């Protein structure tokens with residue numbers, strides 16, 4: 439099995455290297471693995487995800503994601519990488535002037551897929567997140583949990599190689615949280631999507647095998 443993510447002696451820092459958040463960590467993640475990341479507030483969970491989608495350059499060490507060397511990457515290549523990532527934030531970042539269906543297919547529109555493909559994919563995904571009947575509503579007509587499910591559907595629209603999610607179920611009700619965990623489990627199991635999720639609570643009902651990383655005191659430790 440091939441490594442989708444490989445970090446070697448990775449150091450992540452702000453303020454021109456003066457504030458080190460992650461120090462000299464090494465780990466690899468293979469295709470199709472599901473990884474939960476936990477750790478105290480301010481420990482660097484979001485910082486680590488940022489580095490994985492190329493928003494923060496490593497200050498030391500090596501970092502390779504999807505075969506791309508993120509230490510020496512050019513901006514153009516970074517754009518290519520991001521089209522293969524499904525990124526989910528805690529705030530949904532939906533476009534409020536667009537319908538739910540149009541929000542979901544945004545990545546497909548950008549990639550130039552036909553309207554037929556867009557429609558088929560939108561219907562399929564909205565069914566998965568239990569929002570089929572809300573396709574033509576606008577985000578602000580939905581609850582927070584429903585909006586986040588739209589965000590997750592959008593992140594999965596292009597069958598990404600890697601899903602990076604930062605506290606996706608942070609403030610959500612149990613029903614919406616379960617729908618989101620289900621969807622991520624399905625992607626991982628059926629499409630061999632690699633999934634990294636920062637969460638304060640690992641779901642109690644979870645059927646796939648998974649890895650658990652804890653970020654603490656600038657280190658990344660795996661729980662075995």
Ligand SMILES: Nc1ncnc2c1ncn2[C@@H]1O[C@H](COP(=O)(O)OP(=O)(O)O)[C@@H](O)[C@H]1O
Pocket residue numbers: 452453457459477478479480481482483484485486
């Ligand atoms: N853009 C930034 N500039 C400087 N420091 C930052 C920045 N973003 C985060 N930090 C600091 O880095 C540390 C880790 O933050 P973060 O990765 O957001 O933690 P977590 O997601 O685990 O709560 C914190 O001390 C935070 O204040």
Ligand SMILES: [Mg+2]
Pocket residue numbers: 483484485604
């Ligand atoms: Mg965070």
